[in-house]
Amino acid sequence: MEKTRYELNKELAQMLKGGVIMDVTTPEQAKIAEASGACAVMALERIPADIRAAGGVSRMSDPGLIKAIQQAVSIPVMAKVRIGHFVEAQILEALEIDYIDESEVLSPADDIYHIDKTRFKVPFVCGAKNLGEALRRIAEGASMIRTKGEPGTGDIIQAVTHMRLIQSEIRRVVSLGEDELYEAAKQLQVPLDLLRLVQKQGKLPVVNFAAGGIATPADAALMMQLGAEGVFVGSGIFKSGNPAKRAQAIVKAVTNYNNPQILSEISENLGEAMIGINSEEIDLLMAKRGE
Amino acid sequence: MHIGILALQGAFFEHGQMLDKIGISHHEIRSVADFLKPLDGLIIPGGESTTIGKLLSDLQLMNPIREKIQNGLPVLGTCAGLILLAKQTLTNGYPSIGTLDVVVKRNAYGRQLGSFFTKAEIAGIGSFPMVFIRAPYIESVGESVQVLATVDDHIVMVKSLRQTGVAFHPELTEDDSIHRLFLNDCIEYEKSRS
Numbered sequence: 318m319e320k321t322r323y324e325l326n327k328e329l330a331q332m333l334k335g336g337v338i339m340d341v342t343t344p345e346q347a348k349i350a351e352a353s354g355a356c357a358v359m360a361l362e363r364i365p366a367d368i369r370a371a372g373g374v375s376r377m378s379d380p381g382l383i384k385a386i387q388q389a390v391s392i393p394v395m396a397k398v399r400i401g402h403f404v405e406a407q408i409l410e411a412l413e414i415d416y417i418d419e420s421e422v423l424s425p426a427d428d429i430y431h432i433d434k435t436r437f438k439v440p441f442v443c444g445a446k447n448l449g450e451a452l453r454r455i456a457e458g459a460s461m462i463r464t465k466g467e468p469g470t471g472d473i474i475q476a477v478t479h480m481r482l483i484q485s486e487i488r489r490v491v492s493l494g495e496d497e498l499y500e501a502a503k504q505l506q507v508p509l510d511l512l513r514l515v516q517k518q519g520k521l522p523v524v525n526f527a528a529g530g531i532a533t534p535a536d537a538a539l540m541m542q543l544g545a546e547g548v549f550v551g552s553g554i555f556k557s558g559n560p561a562k563r564a565q566a567i568v569k570a571v572t573n574y575n576n577p578q579i580l581s582e583i584s585e586n587l588g589e590a591m592i593g594i595n596s597e598e599i600d601l602l603m604a605k606r607g608e
Numbered sequence: 609m610h611i612g613i614l615a616l617q618g619a620f621f622e623h624g625q626m627l628d629k630i631g632i633s634h635h636e637i638r639s640v641a642d643f644l645k646p647l648d649g650l651i652i653p654g655g656e657s658t659t660i661g662k663l664l665s666d667l668q669l670m671n672p673i674r675e676k677i678q679n680g681l682p683v684l685g686t687c688a689g690l691i692l693l694a695k696q697t698l699t700n701g702y703p704s705i706g707t708l709d710v711v712v713k714r715n716a717y718g719r720q721l722g723s724f725f726t727k728a729e730i731a732g733i734g735s736f737p738m739v740f741i742r743a744p745y746i747e748s749v750g751e752s753v754q755v756l757a758t759v760d761d762h763i764v765m766v767k768s769l770r771q772t773g774v775a776f777h778p779e780l781t782e783d784d785s786i787h788r789l790f791l792n793d794c795i796e797y798e799k800s801r802s
Contacts, residue, residue: 325723328780329741332654332687335617354662356617356655391714392656393742415720415742438721565666572616572663573638 323460326440329393329415330461330524333357333547337537337568338526340364340551342382344389350554353564357393357415359549360386365422365469366552366591369601375423377405380412387412395442400607401427403436410439416461417441419454421606422468422551431607434458444528446479448486450608451521452507462521464545465604466529469552471593473530473539475604480527480543491519529604532557532590534570534583541574558588609791609798612637612647614673616663618655618688622779626787640668648801649682649794652689652705654741654777657714660688661702670703677707680800682770682793684786690773691744698747708771709750716745716762716775730757730765733785738764738776745775770797 336356341347347358362378363371377398387394393415398405400419405426409417419432421444434441435458444465445451451462464483466476486505490512493501498516502509514522527540528549537548548571550564557563566583573579596602611627613620615636627634637643637650650673652660664670677683677693685693685708692704694712717723723741730736731754738759746763749755757765764775765786770793778786 325725325739325741326720328739328777329720329723331619331622331780332656332741334619334621334655335615336656336659351658352662354617354659354666356659387719392658393720413719413721440720565662568659569663569666572667576639579639 322438323435323458326460327523329440330442333393334524335571336547337564337571338395338547338549339554339564340549341386342555344385346555346560347386347389349561350564351390351392353561354568355392355564356547357395358386358390359395359397359418359551361397364552364555365603366471366556367469368422369469369599377402377408377423380408383409383412383414397423398432399423399426401425401430401432403432406432406437410437414439419443419459421465421603425606431457442526444604444607445483446604446608447482448490448515449505449507451483451525452505452511452515455511455521455523456508459523461524461526463526463528463549466527466531467596467599468529468603470530470596470599471532471553471556471591472596473532473536475596476527476529476531476540477543479529479604480540480545483521483525484544487515487520490515530596531567532593533587534566534580537567537570538574538580541571547571553591556591563587563590609648609794610634610646611649611651611794612643612645613651614653614660614689616655616667617659618653619777619779620651620653623651623653626779626784630784630787630791632791637669638667640672643669643672647681648798649684649790650677651790652683652685652692653779654687654689657688657691657704658702661692661704664692664705665703670705674705674707677705677771680770680797682790682797684772684774684790686774686777686779687741687743690746690775693771693773695750708766708768708773709753710766710773711747712744713747714744715742717743726759728757728759728764730786732756733789736778736785737781737783739780740776743775746773
């Protein structure tokens with residue numbers, strides 16, 4: 318039994334399960350995240366809420382910043398590239414990044430093609446709103462999936478919608494007859510072999526995290542109870558009143574997502590949550606980027 | 609016989625699957641109440657050792673687990689689990705259980721690009737498929753510690769009384785011999801208590 322690079326990459330995602338991946342913009346924030354129990358950090362110049370506020374074109378972060386964050390912490394470091402921007406991905410691979418997020422949070426570089434992720438040795442995580450998107454990204458070589466949610470809003474509704482949809486589509490696929498899978502693959506626009514795997518295992522063939530709009534321990538626990546295997550928290554931590562305290566509380570909430578007693582204790586006196594914006598009030602829906 | 613699997617973060621589910629295949633009952637440990645349920649052995653899985661260590665402290669699990677291991681509870685630590693069992697870890701001072709007399713180097717093979725698969729001999733088991741994910745290795749061991757496997761001259765598996773420390777991930781393979789080795793200790797422990 319030889320393990321391929323792709324399997325090793327899927328297995329790194331398995332090690333992240335039950336954990337919280339936090340957006341950080343400085344080495345200092347990265348250290349706070351690590352000390353608070355983050356299982357990985359996402360290095361970026363601006364958190365999604367600020368990207369949203371600043372407008373304009375949003376790109377891969379300065380490699381200098383990413384290196385400084387890699388040196389500051391011992392946990393895995395991830396970074397984002399624009400959808401379809403395979404040269405940004407080549408640059409991150411040269412930095413030996415632990416995971417690349419081909420992310421709708423940045424301005425897309427290609428409105429048709431995603432990156433051919435099978436050409437890379439480093440692993441990729443991609444966002445998805447439904448089962449079709451998730452399996453298309455996996456077919457392109459993604460070794461981890463996250464819901465898109467609506468980044469930078471602090472509004473959980475989109476992440477809930479995406480997670481519920483993916484789970485209910487998986488349940489539907491499991492209930493199909495062998496001979497019905499061909500039509501389902503056609504409708505979902507996904508490879509048949511991946512759909513067979515979903516039917517056999519009753520889950521995505523890679524780890525599936527929740528992302529986009531998580532701001533409180535309760536939000537994180539909600540996503541876990543809906544079937545997420547871990548969470549990304551972007552703007553929710555460092556846009557709040559007490560980042561370290563909130564970060565620690567969210568880490569504990571993901572471990573004890575089924576224990577309301579512990580959840581109520583850790584939700585006390587966290588200071589102000591990020592103010593957030595209602596996802597219905599915004600003009601730019603990042604989740605619509607790259608299907 | 610019944611096994612507890614520390615489920616604070618990481619690949620605990622995979623260890624459960626392995627025990628299911630062997631036919632051993634188990635439960636997940638996320639709180640002190642979970643740890644107080646009767647158990648004949650403990651598995652500490654892979655994941656991020658800093659995360660699991662922080663949660664062990666915050667959830668008041670560190671001391672009870674340390675005491676029980678010192679009193680003979682068999683334990684299997686894989687990857688992050690090995691780091692948490694180690695008496696000393698090079699690179700940082702995060703809290704750990706510290707019952708296994710070894711010095712461990714975290715991220716010893718570098719970042720994810722350094723992750724690899726190999727096969728190597730384990731004393732008493734034979735050739736074993738080894739998955740190393742951002743793995744540690746053991747720099748040195750105390751007198752009471754038996755070295756069971758090395759890869760490229762680095763120690764990757766040890767045993768000391770009923771503590772088994774493994775730098776790689778047996779739970780990600782089909783081979784259950786390391787789990788069975790640990791379960792032998794658990795049978796002995798169960799007998800010694802009854």
